[in-house]
Each structure stands twice: as C-alpha cells, then as structure tokens.
Amino acid sequence: MKAAPEAQKRLLDLAGLDSQLDRLAHRRRTLPELAEIDERSKQYARLATQVIEAETEAGDLAREQTKAEHDVEAVRTRADRDQKRLDSGAVTSPRDLASLQSEIASLHKRQGDLEEVVLEIMERREAADTKVTDLVAQRDEVRAALAAAEDRRDAALQEIEKEAGEVRGRRTAVAAELPADLLGLYDKLKDQYVVGAAMLHGGRCQGCKVALSIAEMNRIKAAPHDEVLRCDECRRILVRTAESGL
C-alpha cells in the first residue's frame, strides 16, 4: 500500500486520539464509585430485608400484647362479677361461699400471671421496636450513601463523556484527512491489536517495543517514502518521522 508520508504521520495523531478514547473507556469501566455502588446496593438490600423482618416481629408482638391484655381484662371482669355476687349477700350457703371465694382467689392469681405475661411481651416489643428504629436508621444511611455515590458516578461519567465527545470530534477531523484505504487498514489493525499504528523510534517499533534488526532497518531505509510499512513483529503500521533516526 502507498500513502503520502504526511498522511502516514497523521496516523500517529489518530493513534494518540484512539488511545485517549481507550483510556477514557477504561476510566468509565473502573470508576471507584461503581464498586462502591455495588457494595452499597448489597448492603441496602440486606438491611431492607432485615427491616421487614424486624417490623414483622414488632407487629406480631403488638398483636400478642393486645391479645394478652384482653385475657387480663376477661379474668378481671370475671373476678369483679364474682366479687359483686359475694358482696351482694345473695350467696348464703357456706359451701357456695367457700367455692366463690376460692374462685376469686384463683382468678386473682391468674390475673397476676397474665399481667406478668403482658409485661414480658411489652419488654420484648420494646426491644423489637428499638431494633426496627436502628435498622431503619442504618438502611436510610446506606440509601443516602448509595444515592451520593450514584450522583458522583453520574458526574464522573458526564465529565468523561464530555472529554470523549471532544476527542471523538478531533478524531473525526483527522480521519477525514486520511485516504480511505490507509484509514481502512489502520481501523482493521486497531480492532485486532488495539493500537493500529506506531512510530519507528530509536530503532524500535513503539507499538511492540521490539528492536528492528539491521537488515530490517536497511530495508526500511531503502523503502520509498510513500510505502506503507508494517512492523514484522506486531504487524502494526510502522510510521517513519523525522525522529525515526533513519
């Protein structure tokens, strides 16, 4: 392939712009915010589940407390009713009186036991409510941190995209100056090797850094200026410039 030496040198500008684009793409993929967002999202999901579990437990205990309070109330009502019957003097037989007094005593004992149950449930409920409050606070904190990381990621991506847009604009302009066959070869090589063209400098291909043999250098020296050369080692387009030391 033949191409004017000036066009060949422009390939190096193109390669420089392409490597800027590659660096920007790499930055985009490796933003520290991405790892943070991933971690925070997992934390958030974990805490959200724990909040639901804790809320369920607190709700169950609230219902349990209501039921236990009703039980206390039922026993109290029965004891009051018995006490009224006793106080009314309607029961006169000593046997019935003894039985009534014994029932009242056992109802008082039962009421005391049930009140203990209510207290025990209230303690557990208080602990469960505290747990809900703590977990909700942790979850909200993680959610805020996640949102902040997402904002930082979006700002960074916007910044990168702005820079990439400028570089792509410059690349389009440089590519427009190049003959189609040379650009086609460069793009094909770029797809294969990431970098499509490299400078010959200090006897080395700057693409693969391999030193050229004396025979190879002699062949390059003898080659016409418009000959498109390729590195024997890495197959990239080898561009000769004033700095190539030929």
Ligand SMILES: [Zn+2]
């Ligand atoms: Zn090479």
